[in-house]
Amino acid sequence: MSTHLTTVAGVAVDTRHFIGGERIASTETFTDVSPIDGSVLAEISRGTAMEAAAAVAAAKAAFPAWAATPRAERARLLHAIADGVERRLEELALVETTDNGALLRSHRRGVMPRVAHNFRFFANWLLELDHEDFTTRGHTNHVTWDPAGPCVLITPWNAPLMLATWKVAPALAAGDTVVLKPAEWSPLTASLLADIAAEAGLPAGVLNVVQGYGSEVGDPLTAHPDVRRISFTGSVPTARHIAASAAANLTPLSLELGGKSPLLVFADADLDLAAGLAVEQYDNAGQVCLAATRILVEAPVAEEFTRRFTEKAAALRQGDPREESTDIGPTIHPRQLEKIDGFVRRALEAGARAVIGGHRGEGQYYVPTLLTDVRQDSEIVQEEVFGPVLTLQTFEDEDEAVRLANDTRFGLAATVATGDAERAARVTARLVAGTVWVNCFFVRDLKAPFGGSRHSGVGREGGTWSFDFYCDVKNTVTAPKGFKDHG
Incomplete structure (x- = not known):
């Protein structure tokens, strides 16, 4: 040869x-x-x-x-x-x-x-x-x-x-x-x-x-x-x-x-659907530019949403990507793993709380992580991590949801979970993003504009x-x- x-x-x-x-x-x-x-x-x-x-x-x-x-x-x-x-x-x-x-x-x-x-x-x-x-x-x-x-x-x-x-x-x-x-x-x-x-x-x-x-x-x-x-x-x-x-x-x-895309979950949403959409953001070990890594939840349903999310996340299997039963594989490179870990360590030192994860796994794997108690102006909210790391924040009303969603330097994508079609139309019109999904994620057609x-x-x-x-x-x-x- x-x-x-x-x-x-x-x-x-x-x-x-x-x-x-x-x-x-x-x-x-x-x-x-x-x-x-x-x-x-x-x-x-x-x-x-x-x-x-x-x-x-x-x-x-x-x-x-x-x-x-x-x-x-x-x-x-x-x-x-x-x-x-x-x-x-x-x-x-x-x-x-x-x-x-x-x-x-x-x-x-x-x-x-x-x-x-x-x-x-x-x-x-x-x-x-x-x-x-x-x-x-x-x-x-x-x-x-x-x-x-x-x-x-x-x-x-x-x-x-x-x-x-x-x-x-x-x-x-x-x-x-x-x-x-x-x-x-x-x-x-x-x-x-x-x-x-x-x-x-x-x-x-x-x-x-x-x-x-x-x-x-x-x-x-x-x-x-x-x-x-x-x-x-x-x-x-x-x-x-x-x-x-x-x-x-x-x-x-x-x-x-890059992106730092939001997932907006309103109180009238199907919470099981919304939690499933959020867990889907761990796809490809979080190494997806379109991932909605900032979860924004209307305050009255935040506790119930978090409960459903953690249940679904617990069912994910991390391991060898060649095995049929694996849901999350490794991080691409030791340098990327160190970058991800650095983001999370700094966030925890600044007062964030890990609802799940918050640490490395064995080898080149990073455990799926959800961080809460994060400030809007913090690094973990503003910068792209490109790993299996999500943040959760709450909002009180539609205006605050849109303000938080748009408050980064990015604008690649956004996802909205709501049971109200009129609200969906109002919110999507105000979001700064190249692609917006409503009650779904990652549905893409080559006929559509992407950027x-x-x-x-x-x-x-x-x-x-x-x-x-x-x-x-x-x-x-x-x-x-x-x-x-x-x-």
Whole structure:
């Protein structure tokens, strides 16, 4: 077996970059470790400015032919990639779980099928993308979506392949070429995606994968003058750095950043439903940007809500994510575990009370935690923890609920639990959030716009919004006369 192949959960994964249709090794590597047991999975090629330049050059060279490829052919190739994902769904699920610690059952049943759906959805949307012509003083306006050029896509570690393909699929459908940089804590399924795309017949250079650290390979990618779009999902500090890097070239950005989303529980809500929604926020060990980590409960029902919540939380099983019965897996990395623990320790020292949890488990696990007696201006309420840590506060009326919900620098999502449809309409209209769920959570459709307000991001993606970003939207205005008759 090649020294550049590693076997993860019985699946062979190439540890090299994928540039211009070829596997390219770097002189140095970085170590990829499983969060499940701390075992070393692979030594991954560690990209530098040289690999960044090569990847952008390959994407630039491939762009004219790919941009000129008819929509139907681009759509066919995206469906072929989806077919490849479905054929290798079990392998992808096993590798992803081993690499990032999320539940195997979720990868099998939801996440990897969604990866395939990302490609199919944008392939189909491409074929339907249209804007009706309209007239201005007899002149015809015709709107088109023209491919923009090479794109740099930088993706996170909490749902690596699903969130990568949420960007890759619309960019390819739009006629752009792509340089994908996966997170260094979970790079393996991006490498498998490169194989799948090549097997599907995607032309060389249309999809490139470069691995490594942001400071070493991400910076030269985002600062490259030939890059026409940058899409990033991750933290606010990193987004600021990327935006500054892109500013010199005025490269358009799409940023999906953190959240500190509220769950508002009104006294007229179905409390069992509301408690279930709250416990659902522990999904993926709390490593979900959309998670409603701030639970706001109307005071008269706070005690009963807490009782129901703790009962449901007690039924959760934390352990090996490869086991069917596990509900909560490990934290992705020792550094992230230390960050989570630091947030909770400081909150407890400041007077917070742990209703449940409040401490580490064994290994790389953090026990699901609910903190109460927290101040609105405290760090634990204002800053994103990105772990299985929730806070509970009470409110007296609708105005206070909205004020508390909106009182952070974020605005990614919000959830409302109420039995009053009129109240739901009033409250949702006042909430600052890109997505609001009422009596439900995490119901998402690719046709809907997705993104955040305030420090939770810039721009919207999904449906036509994705094509608006990944394309140069053009309007052609034609006079009613002036053409010569060649008949």
